[in-house]
Amino acid sequence: MKIQIFAMTHKTFDTPPDPLYVSLQVGHATHEDLGYLADDTGDNISAKNCYYSELTGLYWVWKNVKDLDYVGVCHYRRYLLNDAGSIFTRAQLAPLLKDYDMITSKCLTLNFSYAYGFGENHTPEDLAAAGQVIAKLYPDFYPLYAKRLQENHTYFGNMMICSKPLFDEYCAFLFPIFEAMHPLLALDTYDDYHKRLYGFISEFLLMVWCEYRHLRVKECKVGLIGEKKETKETVQKLFTYFRKEDIAGAKAYFLSVKEKRPDILMEASDIDGRLHLCLQIISTCEFELASCQKIQIDLHQPEDVLLAAFTKLNHISTELSFSKGQFPAMTKTDRDFLKTFSPDAIAISLRLYCPDDAHRKDCCKYLSQKLDCTIPCL
Template sequence: MDTRIYVMTHKSIEKLPDDTYIPFHVGKKGKMDLGYPGDDTGEEISEKNPYYCELTGMYWVWKNVTCDIVGICHYRRFFIKDDELLSKSYIEMLMKNYSVIVPDSACVPKGSKVYEHYASRHYGKDLDLCREVIQEKYPEYLDAFDFSMDSILVSMGNMWITRKDVYDRYCQWLFDILFEVEKRLDMTGYDSYQQRVFGFLSERLFRVWLLMQQENIREEKVELTEIDVLWKKKRLKELKRSGEEAVRPPKRLLFLSGLDETLDLFTEELNHAFVQMGYETLKLDVRNLHDDWARLAQFIKEPVIAAITFNSLGLNMELVEGQNIWEQLNIPCINILVEHPCCYHGALLKAPFNAVVLCADQNHMKYVGMNYPNISVTGFLPNAGCIQIAPYKNMEERKIDVLFAGDLFVPENKKTQISLFTHPVINVKKMSKEILQDLMENPSYTTEVIVLKWLARHDVHLTGEDFCLLMADIHDMEKAAVSCICEQVLKCLADSGVKITLYGKGWEKCNWINHPNLTYEGSLPVKKVLEKMNDAKIIINILKWFKDGTQSSVFDGMLAGAAVVADTSKYLAENFRDMEKLSDGLGYSTENAEIVFFELDKIQELEEKVKYLLGHLKEAQRIADRGYQRAKKQHTWNVRAQEIEEALF
């Protein structure tokens, strides 16, 4: 893979310890040649360097470079991991799951916002002019601009690593705006520092653009360092590796459980996996904390590496009023979210300083990073499946043609709760109905993008805090959209003659529940449903509006030996092979297929695919076998435990 990281510089620098990094002379036109490639050849804007800073180099790379992965850093600022530059292999490994690598988010000084901070150091009218141009050229970005200016997060230095196509898309947007601002901007009275205005503006515009993209974002550490320091650290590390192995942290973990049957199963699986890896663990039941205090007190007499919980359970527990238990005990709390983060707004807002948030969808990870600057570590951890002890059955032995397991959500059954969001213009009840309709009509969009588009249509501008409160208020519309689609999918299949077995709560309210092709078995314990999966030929999955992640039932179905049919997400599409329709349109190629995807807005194609599998059980068997092998190798809770250990411990 052709990966190039351009190191922007205006002076000679020492040889870099990695050939992936290319010294690049910015503002080269008319200057002494440093012996590096520069921004004065091909299509260029080198003479603008006093005003555009490193952007003249970014522009040159956009217009003159063809490669797979491209990055920008500076002669004294680099992406660093373990005291070394990010290696080519590490970057390319990350780019399998992420499309953008950016520096760790920085916060403006306490009590300030991005706009106020910029105006205090430069000229606020420059940002006002940017807003004016965006409103004219890219009105759909206006809410993202206002949201970013009212936040406290910035990405400084114009540093990033990405695919070249993503890089080109950003540069097209950025320079279109900046060139127009340049035409209108009066810099009378600006000294040489303030004349670097377009470099300053671009640092604030970067997050505006990111907010409107459907890209997977990874934050990496950036250090201000000299190259000779990197060489010294590299040599020291080599010496250290040849000496004694560094002392590893204690292999002792706390687990929290007790409020949800499904999450308790995940906790049980993850706990068991860590025990198999040699960890000593203690599982606390939040329903009986009074009885567990003595066990906890005994356990923490020795160092504990972390506490692990799901969906913010126990994240904000207190032993002493006003003091978070995990801060008090100095134990990092790893909070694994398998729902949208907006469901846990209050908990995340008050999360301990040593919290780590891992999300099952990469868009959710991005949402946490954008909206909760108090959480310093976020990451992506896909859900996983449970390995079944039951014998692996062939398709001919399985009695259930199609199985679906999931609850039907009905919005009006929501318990009355006090809304924290108030706005003089927005009628939340009316907006919720419109958001539900928008979700149904645009099933490829995330809920937050749908909400931002609604706000733009109605010319409503919210602060970052109000946006999060609104998301928490209307999130039930996402659940309602999933339930509506589930109904459509199941009824379509049943009407077409497909026999379906259904498990879950709430379905008795459907007026078609007595359909002759539908067997409704009510709600069963999670472990019982997993047992039933072992008898299913096909398992249908409707993701919980995960557009770049997945849910456990996908892998549970694979590990049960069934052929899994699921609506697609970016993550699943990048990691699993689908069956493909033949060019003559008369069948499908299942060669190498591990899963069967369908689009939420093309349910009729699902009917065709399910019938094809049921009519070609040998091909369905091959899909199931490959899916089983892939899930067993890469998507069990044992694997997730290893990934957590490698990334965090």
């Protein structure tokens, strides 16, 4: 069985040592060379990467890879995982590909319909344009597509492993949709994030297409390796504001980043929760300034020390949340640790990790007694 999995990337990264995985730089035609296999040779759409994101890599594999029985697509940070939680090896894939037509990511269950979620994060008219094109190109496919739009499931990441003929069939279905959509849209007026429209829509289309084709699909967990560069840079920048005790500046900076990158707080971006902790610090400082006109957190601590302290605070809040009135005995170590925080900091942590209003009030009373101060119930 001749198989290769292409890890789509737009930046340097630690390539898995298994030769099954090959790095493929997407958007090479318009970006600095990273030294990897590139998507701008042969028949390619590399120059359109700003619209297609990792799909320019899929297109390249479709048009230029001819000598493989099976192909796979993953990302430089995201990999399909086997049942043991590790990236697949060639030996593990061989039996699976006899039983399944495609291996891909687990289906996500949203708290809203796909159409609603798309409209909240993108331009609804773009999804309408997709429907218009799909109805014209694939009238037999359209009814299922329209039905699933109003339901709450989707794949994500454009990751898959399947036979090369099936991969080619999917690409031959997918790319004509976007080619026909392009004249109907105004993507060049969008910011860089929203301009990558086709990469977003294709995630949903893969799910519907697999169902339409009645494929036997093996859905797998996705492993995230390493923090996103954009997230790391955002956290570092926030700490430059923290050290100046410029909380208003930190908040304004974060909001400017989120406007450009609406996905920055998603689990796949904030993999270890450091950015969420930074926002908690901002909220805590705002409450402290409002209640006592002074920031009580030591914002000059090393980054890891400060984030570790808030992580421990949140862990205590979580334990209290699950206590259901049977509060555990508080150790002197925990009491001394909690006293390093202001009542506002503790209250905000409880608000985040103890969602039940009645129980949170009990937690505040309990901590007020133990710490000899008043913990407000927010």
